[in-house]
Amino acid sequence: MPGLVRTVRTPEFAGLTFHEVRAKTALNRVPDASPMPFRWTINPYRGCSHQCVYCFARATHRYLDFDAGDDFDRQLVVKVNAPDVVRAEVGRRSWRRELVALGTNTDPYQRAEGRYALMPGIIRALGESATPISILTKGTLLRRDLPLLSEAAEHVAVDIAMSIAVFDDELQAAVEPGTPSTEARLATVRQAVERGFRVTVFLMPIMPWLTDSPEQLEHAVERIAASGATRVVFGALHLRPGAKEWFLAWIAREHPELEAGYRRFYDRSSSAPAAYRRQLGARLRPLLRRHGLDPRDDEDQPEVRRAARVAAAETLAPSPQPTLF
Numbered sequence: 380m381p382g383l384v385r386t387v388r389t390p391e392f393a394g395l396t397f398h399e400v401r402a403k404t405a406l407n408r409v410p411d412a413s414p415m416p417f418r419w420t421i422n423p424y425r426g427c428s429h430q431c432v433y434c435f436a437r438a439t440h441r442y443l444d445f446d447a448g449d450d451f452d453r454q455l456v457v458k459v460n461a462p463d464v465v466r467a468e469v470g471r472r473s474w475r476r477e478l479v480a481l482g483t484n485t486d487p488y489q490r491a492e493g494r495y496a497l498m499p500g501i502i503r504a505l506g507e508s509a510t511p512i513s514i515l516t517k518g519t520l521l522r523r524d525l526p527l528l529s530e531a532a533e534h535v536a537v538d539i540a541m542s543i544a545v546f547d548d549e550l551q552a553a554v555e556p557g558t559p560s561t562e563a564r565l566a567t568v569r570q571a572v573e574r575g576f577r578v579t580v581f582l583m584p585i586m587p588w589l590t591d592s593p594e595q596l597e598h599a600v601e602r603i604a605a606s607g608a609t610r611v612v613f614g615a616l617h618l619r620p621g622a623k624e625w626f627l628a629w630i631a632r633e634h635p636e637l638e639a640g641y642r643r644f645y646d647r648s649s650s651a652p653a654a655y656r657r658q659l660g661a662r663l664r665p666l667l668r669r670h671g672l673d674p675r676d677d678e679d680q681p682e683v684r685r686a687a688r689v690a691a692a693e694t695l696a697p698s699p700q701p702t703l704f
């Protein structure tokens with residue numbers, strides 16, 4: 380593994396292996412051909428201990444000779460020098476202070492961040508260089524950095540989004556076994572709102588027959604509204620290669636009664652059928668408006684498409700250099 384410093388296992392993170400690397404670069408440039416409005420991402424970690432069964436980034440783990448399943452969840456690459464590298468990169472005279480997105484591929488506030496604390500240095504480097512920041516996470520460790528993000532927000536735009544897909548505790552523990560609870564994530568949204576941030580909740584992926592009934596959606600939207608979030612981005616489950624095999628195996632094991640339906644939806648496509656997505660939008664938009672939430676779906680939401688394209692581009696053309704990711 381290029382740049383490998385050491386490989387670490389510790390009792391506090393049982394089951395996880397950290398491969399500490401010294402990265403040559405940390406800012407990842409989004410391909411020029413992409414229509415995305417931002418050009419830069421940072422992913423201090425590769426692999427993600429949040430272990431979401433549906434995770435779209437799974438295939439990006441393959442080129443390291445890891446697999447997209449268990450290795451993605453447990454063999455984590457940590458760019459231990461990411462804050463220093465970011466500081467050097469954004470300190471260059473050529474740096475144009477374009478928006479940098481964190482959390483577009485793997486979660487910057489996954490459990491490893493409790494050990495390595497890379498985000499404070501990254502946030503400081505971006506804020507002090509007047510670089511706008513966008514963070515998408517499922518991690519409640521975000522709370523630790525809210526004071527820093529508030530400081531940065533005095534000088535630059537700081538956009539915070541929390542991803543919360545499942546509002547049933549049992550299902551959440553099964554499908555996202557490494558994530559903080561839904562309640563803890565809602566509490567994190569509340570804290571960010573109290574600090575003056577306008578927080579977006581990503582209510583996605585919505586999983587057919589598992590989280591999409593009118594009652595489930597109503598319950599989800601009520602709780603999001605009560606957290607003080609401003610806006611909701613929603614979207615049906617996408618299953619790209621890598622995630623698809625892993626998710627369909629999970630469905631066959633945990634919900635065999637749904638396997639035929641999922642195969643009908645996803646065998647030939649990464650997306651749920653258009654009619655299903657339309658129906659979901661027709662169900663959710665009025666509900667969100669009724670609760671005072673600005674509704675966006677991933678069909679018309681540039682940053683979701685952006686994130687998806689970044690992941691897709693990186694999946695299709697993985698760099699031989701892990702440091703570029």
Ligand code: SF4
Nearest residue numbers: 427429431434485486
């Ligand atoms: S938190 Fe995001 S990056 Fe991490 S496993 Fe879940 S979907 Fe993937």
